[in-house]
Amino acid sequence: MSERTAAERREELVSLYHQVGACRKCPLGSLRTNPVFGMGNADADLMFVGEAPGAEEDRQALPFVGRAGKLLDELLGEIGMERRRDAWVCNVLKCRPPGNRDPQPDEIESCRPYLERQIQLIEPRVICTLGNFATKLLTGSPTGITRVRGRPQEREVAGVSVLLYPLFHPAAALRTPAVLQQLRDDFSGIPELLEQERAAAQPPELAAAAAAAALPAEPPQLDLLG
Ligand code: SF4
Numbered sequence: 553m554s555e556r557t558a559a560e561r562r563e564e565l566v567s568l569y570h571q572v573g574a575c576r577k578c579p580l581g582s583l584r585t586n587p588v589f590g591m592g593n594a595d596a597d598l599m600f601v602g603e604a605p606g607a608e609e610d611r612q613a614l615p616f617v618g619r620a621g622k623l624l625d626e627l628l629g630e631i632g633m634e635r636r637r638d639a640w641v642c643n644v645l646k647c648r649p650p651g652n653r654d655p656q657p658d659e660i661e662s663c664r665p666y667l668e669r670q671i672q673l674i675e676p677r678v679i680c681t682l683g684n685f686a687t688k689l690l691t692g693s694p695t696g697i698t699r700v701r702g703r704p705q706e707r708e709v710a711g712v713s714v715l716l717y718p719l720f721h722p723a724a725a726l727r728t729p730a731v732l733q734q735l736r737d738d739f740s741g742i743p744e745l746l747e748q749e750r751a752a753a754q755p756p757e758l759a760a761a762a763a764a765a766a767l768p769a770e771p772p773q774l775d776l777l778g
Contacts, residue, residue, distance in 0.1 A: 561673045562594050568669050572646050578662040580647035586613035590642030590670060592635050597746055599676035600624070600635075601667065601686040602721065604645035604655050615641050620722040623732075627722070627739045640674050642667065644686050655685055664689065668710035677749035678704075678742065679714050683721030690716055697721075702738040704745055715749050717742070 556564075569589045575581050588605040591614055600616075608618040616624050616635075628635055635641055645655050645663050667689075671679070681687040684697045690709055691700070697718055705716045719739070725732035 558595050561675075565594050565670070565673050568666065568673070572666055575646070575666075578647075578659045580645065580649060580659055583650055584647040585610045587646045588613055588615050588643060588648070589646060590615055590640060592640040593637055594640065594674055596638055596640045596674065597677040597750065598633075598639040598742065599671070599674060599679045600639055600641045600682055601679060601690065602641075602643045602682045603685045604643050604652075605648040606652055607648070610648040615643055616722075619726055623722040623726060627736060630736070631739055631743055633742075640670070640676065642670060644689055660685070660689060671710050671712050671714070675712055676714060677753065678717055678745050679709070680717045680719050680742070682719055683724065687716075687718040691718065701734065702741065715745060717745060 572587045572589050575587065581587075584605075588609045602616060602620075605615065606618055606620075609615055609621075615621070624641070625635060628639065633639065644667060645659055646666055647663075649655055649659070679690065681690050687697050687700060688694060691705060691707065693700075697720060700718045701720055703718065705718075707714060707716050709716070717738075720731050720735045722735065725735040
């Protein structure tokens with residue numbers, strides 16, 4: 553974790569928000585209605601990174617506010633979480649590509665520093681990459697989402713050690729019931745991954761005390777004789 557306080561990190565995040573608001577580094581900056589910076593808890597251990605804003609996101613300046621966003625909230629609710637309280641939600645691109653076309657490589661490269669700075673400031677322990685674009689960008693691998701979904705990967709992203717957890721994009725789950733079931737199954741693994749990462753980040757003496765507290769008073773007896 554960085555030496556900066558939560559207040560300092562939030563202040564830098566606000567400054568980054570204003571930089572994105574003024575950004576014209578790629579042509580999308582002139583085409584958008586609003587930039588979509590991200591939303592949620594700036595101190596969250598969990599981050600979701602999608603692809604790019606859609607029409608509704610562009611209108612409201614908020615990520616995941618359409619049908620896919622509703623599904624994201626529903627899946628979070630099923631694991632006892634709420635996006636504003638428990639997660640930071642953003643996209644690879646901060647501006648909407650016209651007609652919801654795929655992000656172009658030069659757009660991703662131009663926008664990437666904003667995402668990387670968000671990761672440095674929020675310092676999540678687990679990042680769920682939603683769909684192919686976020687997954688390929690943050691894993692640094694061309695392997696598609698179908699092959700890597702649901703498999704956590706330890707990675708260093710922008711100098712921050714995180715557990716990447718690739719997931720299908722909720723928009724794909726809305727189109728295909730089988731994908732929705734797989735996404736739901738993968739979501740159910742999020743709480744355990746968070747616990748695991750929080751435990752691993754504890755100082756060794758605290759981790760040892762927590763492990764000792766979790767041990768039963770007496771070792772369980774193995775019933776070998778039937
Ligand atoms: S998509 Fe990113 S790089 Fe392009 S104008 Fe928007 S904020 Fe800037």
